[in-house]
């Protein structure tokens with residue numbers, strides 16, 4: 001079977017990870033890219049003998065491309081996904097799918113009309129550990145899900161940022177960028193719909209005036225619940241609890257606390273310039289020992305076991321004690337590799353991917369619900385038509401859950 005000729009939109013930090021995964025995957029041909037910045041474009045053309053475009057439209061017009069990975073800034077995702085679909089391309093689009101629910105609907109319609117697939121990712125729901133917990137959970141291995149706890153303390157707000165990344169209305173802050181990972185991990189493992197959201201978010205630093213911390217409670221079908229905690233204020237680093245292994249799986253220095261914040265204050269270069277150093281061709285990847293990617297601590301509690309994400313797999317704590325299930329592979333980017341696996345399975349084998357455009361819309365609805373709930377201090381209902389793929393395990397017995405009394409639906413245009 002011939003390889004998939006892939007084009008890339010946006011050669012920034014996200015693209016660097018996907019490119020690394022693609023270079024390890026003989027089924028993917030890195031054929032073209034579009035980015036308004038000359039430097040990453042030239043580096044990409046040089047490294048892969050590929051074609052570089054300044055404009056996304058020109059990338060779409062390339063008849064040799066079968067799929068496009070969209071890793072441009074959030075505000076372009078929906079329009080680029082639609083244009084790519086209209087040009088007959090399969091689409092992988094970074095999270096979030098869009099910034100408004102109506103735009104998600106447009107992508108869903110464009111996908112249906114074109115017959116092409118949309119995969120929303122990468123998110124950490126594609127991590128081998130999360131996919132393994134999902135597989136075991138949906139197979140009924142541990143019985144009914146009771147709750148999920150996930151928390152992550154990072155330096156998110158103090159990494160070099162584009163100006164719009166600090167403006168919530170333009171998709172900035174942790175809600176669109178980071179909580180989206182947590183929501184997707186919870187939804188993937190739970191395999192059931194999210195009924196409602198209650199949340200509190202914080203803006204603790206006026207110099208980075210967007211959401212930087214959050215406490216989210218998701219009420220799930222089947223009577224389970226999830227707690228999602230996030231802080232991007234660069235004080236505590238929860239990788240300390242993960243053997244000092246970074247999100248990508250590389251070992252990291254232990255003196256990290258507040259380092260990004262200090263660098264932001266002392267580095268005299270403009271932040272935009274430092275941001276560009278993360279683009280393709282400017283960044284070098286660590287060659288230290290690789291572990292699995294992760295997104296903070298993740299513990300799922302079932303009837304018969306607690307299951308935790310570990311550095312190299314998952315740990316199951318049950319009546320027999322603790323057992324480790326190692327999941328290391330030869331890939332240095334196994335989460336991104338799983339996105340490419342999903343592309344191949346969908347494009348070549350006709351297998352559906354749960355992380356489709358409808359999935360992306362529901363995740364956005366929950367993100368918007370987080371912001372609305374925090375602002376209005378009430379519980380926000382989530383549309384029951386969402387596309388969490390339901391499992392039919394007999395181990396799962398539906399609890400009777402009363403309707404929330406102080407719940408209101410999310411307004412379509414709600415942007416708190």
Ligand SMILES: NC(=O)c1ccc[n+]([C@@H]2O[C@H](COP(=O)([O-])OP(=O)(O)OC[C@H]3O[C@@H](n4cnc5c(N)ncnc54)[C@H](O)[C@@H]3O)[C@@H](O)[C@H]2O)c1
Nearest residue numbers: 009010011012013014015034035037071072073094095122
């Ligand atoms: N899944 C992950 O692990 C992960 C990690 C980082 C970022 N992301 C996501 O990837 C996306 C990009 O984030 P990033 O951190 O790489 O940003 P970035 O600023 O590092 O890169 C964005 C790139 O897009 C280019 N660009 C700007 N306008 C464009 C346009 N109209 N068309 C094409 N390219 C354009 C910029 O020049 C830049 O090179 C966001 O959706 C972000 O949430 C995902």
